[in-house]
Amino acid sequence: MIAEIGRFLAAIALVLSLVQLMAGWRAATAPESGLAKVSARAAQTATATLAIAFGLLIYLFIVSDFSVAYVAGHSHVDKPLFYKVAAAWGGHEGSMLLWCTLMTAVGAGLAAFGPKADPGLRLRAVAIQGGLQILFLAFLVFTSNPFDRIPFADIPVQGADLNPILQDPALALHPPTLYLGYVGISAAYSLALAGLIEGRGGRLVAAAIRPWAIGAWTALTAGIALGAWWAYYELGWGGWWFWDPVENASFMPWLIAAALIHSAIATQRTGAFPGWTALLGLLAFSLSALGAFLVRSGVLTSVHAFALDPERGMWILGILAVLAGGGLAVFGLRAGKLGEGDGFEPTSREAFIGINNLFLAVTAGIVLCGTIYPLIADALGLRSVSVGAPYFNRTATPMMAALLILLPFAPYLPWRSGGMKRAAFSWRPLVWTIPGAAAGIAVLMMGGSVLAIAGAVLGGWAIAGAVTDLIDSRVLAHLPAKVSAYGRGLAHAGVGLIALGAAADSTGAPEVVRALAEGETMVIGERTIALADLRRADGSNYLADQAQLVVTENGRRTGVLTPERRFYVAAEQNTREVDIQTTWSGDLYAVLGEPRQREDGSIAFEVRMSFNPMTWLLGFGALMITLGGLTALTGMALGRRREEMA
Amino acid sequence: MRKSRQRLWMVGGAGVILAAALGLMLLAFGDALVLFYSPSEVAAAPPPAGERVRVGGLVEAGSVVRPDQGGALFTLTDTVATIRVSYDGSLPDLFREGQGIVAEGHFDHDGLFQASNVLAKHDETYMPPEVAEALRAQGVWQGNEATAEAGE
Numbered sequence: 001m002i003a004e005i006g007r008f009l010a011a012i013a014l015v016l017s018l019v020q021l022m023a024g025w026r027a028a029t030a031p032e033s034g035l036a037k038v039s040a041r042a043a044q045t046a047t048a049t050l051a052i053a054f055g056l057l058i059y060l061f062i063v064s065d066f067s068v069a070y071v072a073g074h075s076h077v078d079k080p081l082f083y084k085v086a087a088a089w090g091g092h093e094g095s096m097l098l099w100c101t102l103m104t105a106v107g108a109g110l111a112a113f114g115p116k117a118d119p120g121l122r123l124r125a126v127a128i129q130g131g132l133q134i135l136f137l138a139f140l141v142f143t144s145n146p147f148d149r150i151p152f153a154d155i156p157v158q159g160a161d162l163n164p165i166l167q168d169p170a171l172a173l174h175p176p177t178l179y180l181g182y183v184g185i186s187a188a189y190s191l192a193l194a195g196l197i198e199g200r201g202g203r204l205v206a207a208a209i210r211p212w213a214i215g216a217w218t219a220l221t222a223g224i225a226l227g228a229w230w231a232y233y234e235l236g237w238g239g240w241w242f243w244d245p246v247e248n249a250s251f252m253p254w255l256i257a258a259a260l261i262h263s264a265i266a267t268q269r270t271g272a273f274p275g276w277t278a279l280l281g282l283l284a285f286s287l288s289a290l291g292a293f294l295v296r297s298g299v300l301t302s303v304h305a306f307a308l309d310p311e312r313g314m315w316i317l318g319i320l321a322v323l324a325g326g327g328l329a330v331f332g333l334r335a336g337k338l339g340e341g342d343g344f345e346p347t348s349r350e351a352f353i354g355i356n357n358l359f360l361a362v363t364a365g366i367v368l369c370g371t372i373y374p375l376i377a378d379a380l381g382l383r384s385v386s387v388g389a390p391y392f393n394r395t396a397t398p399m400m401a402a403l404l405i406l407l408p409f410a411p412y413l414p415w416r417s418g419g420m421k422r423a424a425f426s427w428r429p430l431v432w433t434i435p436g437a438a439a440g441i442a443v444l445m446m447g448g449s450v451l452a453i454a455g456a457v458l459g460g461w462a463i464a465g466a467v468t469d470l471i472d473s474r475v476l477a478h479l480p481a482k483v484s485a486y487g488r489g490l491a492h493a494g495v496g497l498i499a500l501g502a503a504a505d506s507t508g509a510p511e512v513v514r515a516l517a518e519g520e521t522m523v524i525g526e527r528t529i530a531l532a533d534l535r536r537a538d539g540s541n542y543l544a545d546q547a548q549l550v551v552t553e554n555g556r557r558t559g560v561l562t563p564e565r566r567f568y569v570a571a572e573q574n575t576r577e578v579d580i581q582t583t584w585s586g587d588l589y590a591v592l593g594e595p596r597q598r599e600d601g602s603i604a605f606e607v608r609m610s611f612n613p614m615t616w617l618l619g620f621g622a623l624m625i626t627l628g629g630l631t632a633l634t635g636m637a638l639g640r641r642r643e644e645m646a
Numbered sequence: 647m648r649k650s651r652q653r654l655w656m657v658g659g660a661g662v663i664l665a666a667a668l669g670l671m672l673l674a675f676g677d678a679l680v681l682f683y684s685p686s687e688v689a690a691a692p693p694p695a696g697e698r699v700r701v702g703g704l705v706e707a708g709s710v711v712r713p714d715q716g717g718a719l720f721t722l723t724d725t726v727a728t729i730r731v732s733y734d735g736s737l738p739d740l741f742r743e744g745q746g747i748v749a750e751g752h753f754d755h756d757g758l759f760q761a762s763n764v765l766a767k768h769d770e771t772y773m774p775p776e777v778a779e780a781l782r783a784q785g786v787w788q789g790n791e792a793t794a795e796a797g798e
Contacts (some may be wrong), residue, residue, distance in 0.1 A: 338741055351655070358659065358768045366667055366670075383681055385680060387680070391675070391679070394670060396677060398666075513717060513734060515714060574739035
């Protein structure tokens with residue numbers, strides 16, 4: 001019964017989205033009519049409806065109702081409660097329900113917080129958002145319904161269990177956070193398209209897009225960081241970024257959303273790049289949908305490769321064609337209506353934001369080419385190829401490096417006019433050079449490659465630039481401007497920290513793999529690792545072997561690592577639980593592999609050890625970027641409140 | 647500044663960055679692409695020693711040797727030709743005899759494939775698409791392509 005209600009609610013939301021689209025569209029030309037209210041109510045009700053449906057799905061997981069196919073496929077009676085709940089969005093159908101729920105929430109958000117002064121623009125955007133909701137809700141209802149039942153005879157007693165490597169706290173939070181970003185950016189799409197159709201000035205549209213772009217980008221950052229963290233400690237490959245198609249799928253919208261934030265600020269302030277800002281809004285969400293297509297269709301041989309279903313892939317490809325094709329067609333016809341901005345000098349802040357946008361957009365293009373080239377080659381019947389990390393490292397990395405060189409300058413440049421001659425500004429680059437040089441020398445001492453040293457220099461340079469920016473914002477600016485300037489400083493510092501972290505991390509020694517029996521030792525760097533003991537460490541839904549690895553450094557015992565090798569009974573799957581000893585100098589990373597019987601009859605376990613220098617810098621950087629985004633949002637909310645009170 | 651001058655700057659800057667990006671991409675596409683070889687293709691025309699490639703096939707039953715110190719040696723087959731693979735790392739949990747896998751690495755001068763990475767999917771019915779294609783070319787594999795469990 002519950003499942004049928006859920007299915008019914010999803011269908012209701014589809015109908016409500018249609019009402020939202022039609023009422024909003026009509027009301028945009030007659031904002032005083034009652035239709036405006038109808039459209040907003042439809043969006044709110046659709047949100048509530050889907051939120052209840054999602055709650056029902058979670059309930060079905062909690063009570064382990066295996067007559068529902070999706071629950072049976074992703075849960076198990078013995079699974080801990082937290083993962084029963086998380087499994088509601090752990091698979092394809094549930095995550096699409098989450099996607100649609102967030103999408104309607106964005107529609108309701110646009111109706112409530114969209115541009116107040118311009119009801120035409122707001123209502124048009126709400127209507128377009130309703131159209132987007134219809135596309136994805138139809139996909140949910142017709143191909144991916146999480147409430148589908150299975151025939152009575154096939155109902156399992158215990159369930160098939162969620163893929164064990166997905167049973168992890170970071171990964172439980174990764175999809176909702178990432179989806180918040182993917183879906184949040186749909187507001188930028190709707191607003192950009194509404195602005196083009198309404199023929200509104202670019203400044204107004206950019207101002208409306210900006211908070212959504214910042215919010216969505218912040219969520220994307222946090223979501224990607226959680227995913228990278230998960231890959232680092234759960235997959236046990238010892239790395240955090242692999243240029244895997246699934247990762248690239250989230251990185252492309254991240255890059256475009258970052259470009260969008262910057263160009264929207266420039267457009268809002270001076271009217272520069274009005275068409276470009278709208279175009280980025282359209283592209284950012286189109287790339288989000290492309291990301292969903294790449295992850296969900298299984299067209300890519302991804303090392304993650306979670307979902308494989310050609311029919312759903314075709315659906316998403318169709319949605320993608322409507323989104324990108326429709327958006328770009330409207331853009332082509334109407335871009336001229338957005339007007340042209342004021343003129344600006346080549347060393348003004350707009351000019352630097354323009355360069356920033358070029359680098360970010362070109363990097364996204366490079367990543368897109370590398371990600372879909374194997375597909376194109378395949379479609380053309382060429383040789384089967386894969387595009388791996390070397391391609392991305394040699395193309396995307398130099399672009400990002402160029403971006404980092406320019407990054408600290410931009411906040412010091414005035415809008416419109418050239419600012420290179422400003423006296424106050426001249427000594428700062430000298431200050432930025434010092435941490436840059438220090439970081440470079442440090443990585444040189446750690447044995448880094450030329451690329452790593454360059455990365456460290458630029459990282460130190462960018463961090464120092466952000467720090468002087470933060471200090472100067474405190475001294476120079478007034479409150480509303482200051483809060484968002486803090487956001488900028490924090491986010492820029494985070495970007496520098498990630499560059500520095502990536503450079504330091506790359507200096508790590510190669511991993512060492514040895515088969516160890518109890519009492520045997522292996523050496524990595526200055527550390528000796530001894531397998532002291534093997535014991536059982538079973539959990540509620542798995543069996544596990546746990547190794548006690550005693551670490552000694554210069555004759556002193558510095559810790560015990562306890563990596564596990566688990567067997568999930570219901571899923572019949574082995575997994576490895578990494579153990580990591582984190583210190584300021586880096587992570588000692590231990591993985592327990594397969595056991596093997598030696599000729600003398602003793603049992604030896606494969607132990608894989610690596611030392612990853614200063615990995616914490618990466619997490620710290622991601623945290624700073626996220627905090628920066630939240631700070632900028634707070635600043636904007638404060639500014640808005642002030643406006644309303646005035 | 648006049649609009650036309652400004653436009654010139656913008657187009658010029660965009661041109662330079664785009665040209666640099668295209669140049670980098672063409673260079674990288676020239677030698678950072680990793681080609682896939684089936685065992686038969688290797689037998690017919692082996693890639694030069696040291697070149698980074700992917701190979702794939704079925705793990706031949708009984709071919710896996712696990713030296714006492716760690717690592718593994720095994721044979722990949724498409725039932726017509728075979729490739730001997732050496733891997734110093736820790737094999738994935740789903741690595742099994744008779745299963746399709748993909749290995750990335752290079753051939754050394756003795757024709758032994760030195761793998762730097764071995765990929766097996768988290769599903770025992772899964773067949774990597776390249777491997778399925780290569781086996782189909784030999785008329786061995788008739789099954790459907792990957793119908794694996796969904797979920798992220």
